[in-house]
Amino acid sequence: MVSDLARVLDPDAIVVADAGTPCPYFSAYYQVRGAGRRFFSNRAHGALGYSLSAAIGAHFARPELKCVSVMGDGSFGFTCGELETAVRHRLPIMFIVISNGTYGWIKAGQKAGYSERYFSVDFDTIDHAAVATAFGVKSWRVTEPNDLRKVLTEALAHGGPSLVDIVCQPLHEAKAPVSEWIA
Numbered sequence: 411m412v413s414d415l416a417r418v419l420d421p422d423a424i425v426v427a428d429a430g431t432p433c434p435y436f437s438a439y440y441q442v443r444g445a446g447r448r449f450f451s452n453r454a455h456g457a458l459g460y461s462l463s464a465a466i467g468a469h470f471a472r473p474e475l476k477c478v479s480v481m482g483d484g485s486f487g488f489t490c491g492e493l494e495t496a497v498r499h500r501l502p503i504m505f506i507v508i509s510n511g512t513y514g515w516i517k518a519g520q521k522a523g524y525s526e527r528y529f530s531v532d533f534d535t536i537d538h539a540a541v542a543t544a545f546g547v548k549s550w551r552v553t554e555p556n557d558l559r560k561v562l563t564e565a566l567a568h569g570g571p572s573l574v575d576i577v578c579q580p581l582h583e584a585k586a587p588v589s590e591w592i593a
Contacts, residue, residue: 465477497571
């Protein structure tokens with residue numbers, strides 16, 4: 411996902427990554443291709459829901475640049491009401507939800523540090539694209555990796571707010587680039 415997004419984004423684009431699943435992947439693999447602040451993350455400081463609102467702020471600071479917010483599904487639940495703001499102001503921000511049905515960073519930490527004794531980290535699968543559509547956001551849901559680049563390109567081209575809901579593997583099952591989790 412990081413690679414496909416980098417291929418379709420303009421080098422000047424601003425990317426705002428949330429805590430949770432986006433944090434380790436974007437911090438490890440996203441390459442900033444220009445001078446100045448192009449990548450923002452609260453780097454695992456626990457502020458779930460940061461990227462959606464921060465991307466709105468980044469857009470108002472630099473409206474001439476494309477802005478992308480990347481969040482996990484847990485973060486989406488904390489802040490999705492701000493999609494109304496994006497619609498009301500017709501903000502051309504692309505929101506990406508990495509949908510894995512869990513608070514991924516927390517669950518991965520419980521796997522590594524508590525012998526897989528999980529507590530309050532799982533929730534039901536939600537169709538985030540349907541939720542965003544209800545707010546008036548042009549939305550897509552991706553379940554096949556081969557469809558991702560095409561959908562990202564379409565979402566970026568949309569003139570108003572757009573959302574791409576990417577259904578993926580839970581973070582605790584992946585080989586995330588976090589040293590304490592690599593075995």
